[in-house]
Amino acid sequence: MVEQSDETPAVRRSRETVATKLLCIAEKARNEKQFKFTSLYHLMNEELLGGCFLRLRKDAAAGIDKMTKEKYAENLTANLTCLTDRLHRMAYKPQPVRRKYIPKPGSTKQRPLGIPSFEDKLVQSGLVRILESIYEQDFIADSYGFRPDRSCHDALKALSMTVEKKPVNHIVEADIKGFFDNVNQEWLMKFLGHRIADKRIHRMVKRFLRAGIYEDGNVTVSDEGTPQGGVISPLLANIYLHYALDLWFEKVFRRKCAGYARLIRYADDFVVCFQYKADAELFHKELGSRLGKFGLEVEPTKTKVMEFGRFAVKNALRKGERAETFDFLGLTHYCGTSRNGKGFRMKRVTARKKFVAKLKLFKEWLKKSRQMNTKVLWETAKAKLQGHFNYYGVTDNIRGLDRFKREAIRLLFKWLNRRGKRSCLNWTKFKEMLKRYPMPKPRIRVRMFAFS
Numbered sequence: 001m002v003e004q005s006d007e008t009p010a011v012r013r014s015r016e017t018v019a020t021k022l023l024c025i026a027e028k029a030r031n032e033k034q035f036k037f038t039s040l041y042h043l044m045n046e047e048l049l050g051g052c053f054l055r056l057r058k059d060a061a062a063g064i065d066k067m068t069k070e071k072y073a074e075n076l077t078a079n080l081t082c083l084t085d086r087l088h089r090m091a092y093k094p095q096p097v098r099r100k101y102i103p104k105p106g107s108t109k110q111r112p113l114g115i116p117s118f119e120d121k122l123v124q125s126g127l128v129r130i131l132e133s134i135y136e137q138d139f140i141a142d143s144y145g146f147r148p149d150r151s152c153h154d155a156l157k158a159l160s161m162t163v164e165k166k167p168v169n170h171i172v173e174a175d176i177k178g179f180f181d182n183v184n185q186e187w188l189m190k191f192l193g194h195r196i197a198d199k200r201i202h203r204m205v206k207r208f209l210r211a212g213i214y215e216d217g218n219v220t221v222s223d224e225g226t227p228q229g230g231v232i233s234p235l236l237a238n239i240y241l242h243y244a245l246d247l248w249f250e251k252v253f254r255r256k257c258a259g260y261a262r263l264i265r266y267a268d269d270f271v272v273c274f275q276y277k278a279d280a281e282l283f284h285k286e287l288g289s290r291l292g293k294f295g296l297e298v299e300p301t302k303t304k305v306m307e308f309g310r311f312a313v314k315n316a317l318r319k320g321e322r323a324e325t326f327d328f329l330g331l332t333h334y335c336g337t338s339r340n341g342k343g344f345r346m347k348r349v350t351a352r353k354k355f356v357a358k359l360k361l362f363k364e365w366l367k368k369s370r371q372m373n374t375k376v377l378w379e380t381a382k383a384k385l386q387g388h389f390n391y392y393g394v395t396d397n398i399r400g401l402d403r404f405k406r407e408a409i410r411l412l413f414k415w416l417n418r419r420g421k422r423s424c425l426n427w428t429k430f431k432e433m434l435k436r437y438p439m440p441k442p443r444i445r446v447r448m449f450a451f452s
Helices: 010-013 019-030 048-053 069-073 076-088 118-135 152-165 183-194 199-209 233-256 277-292 313-320 352-368 374-392 399-417 427-436
Strands: 099-101 110-115 170-175 212-217 217-218 261-266 269-274 303-309 325-328 330-337 344-350
Touching: 010 076, 010 269, 019 048, 019 118, 019 152, 019 330, 048 069, 048 076, 048 118, 048 325, 069 076, 069 118, 076 217, 110 118, 152 261, 152 269, 152 325, 152 344, 170 277, 170 313, 170 325, 212 330, 233 277, 269 277, 269 325, 277 303, 303 313, 344 352, 352 374, 374 399, 399 427
Parallel strands: 099 212
Antiparallel strands: 099 110, 170 269, 170 303, 212 217, 261 269, 325 330, 330 344
């Protein structure tokens, strides 16, 4: 005889793991596209936050609290219990993010980052897990930025397949001016309200948006933007552009097109492929007003319509011109031919701005590391080169990798030579070092062929 359980449905639900509950939420979101979730905040418990703690990087920069993962772990159980209690009483208030500036690739300007405190990172990570379970069911397939199991290379492959296999003759290269700084927080909360009706989730997201920025002893609060560097900012950015751009393109604009059209987006960086010039020009015309409705602005100098595709080179030669190129995700894309010289291929090379910027960063690192142990310096240089190859090692870019390696080795020789007496390390000795301790070999790691 089977013994019946005395557990009520409520008790059984309480015993379910957070992971199971998130899977159920995801299924609900996938099956009911108009459903608004009213009860989510209770999932911000010790189990969820403990899992988030394990995922946080050990070497992440500290916020204004100066708390590190290692230090927080010394009393982890008590810390998580206290944090959960404050969250459920709505007594938790995020701290201002610490402002830090990093070099902006291809520019003399610096990119501002906001570094949250350690517990803010934990709480944001918890919110991301909850919100992702819903919005991953809503986001369009051609949104690739900061999403699970998606990468820059996936976006590049999608672009390659589209241009090479679909009737693409025109490209709109677009750039949103200062996107993260100009996100309208009021619109963001409205967008969040399409799926989330849990008031406590809304309140906590608002608190993070209004936490402020700590810089030079002062705290500034703005009603615009999401701090770059925050764990939750990329997800909020995707939610914003999902409603402001993606859905408009898929549900409204594309229906107006006479031919093929596809938008491929990675965060705020996107390109749009068109079969007909008229469709491309109409998109270019309407894009500004569409984004302007939500407080965003296109950068006119970086947004344009161009002929691009299998006929672009031939048509450009007729006019006595060169076929146009465009940059996307650090690579310059151009029209080329297959190995036999007959078929069309879209090819790519490291964008000049990125190439120069990466070399500059390598040089600055060498300058700062002059006192570092030679063995450690050498191994770190190898790791940096390998990281560069891992990203830029895409089909057709072997020459770009070779050139970067040559320039990096030249800089390494220069700075090693400066560490001791003048000319203490000549080129012959350095070449022997390279033979004994070789640098990584440039290799194509990501195949961009349309059929891959």
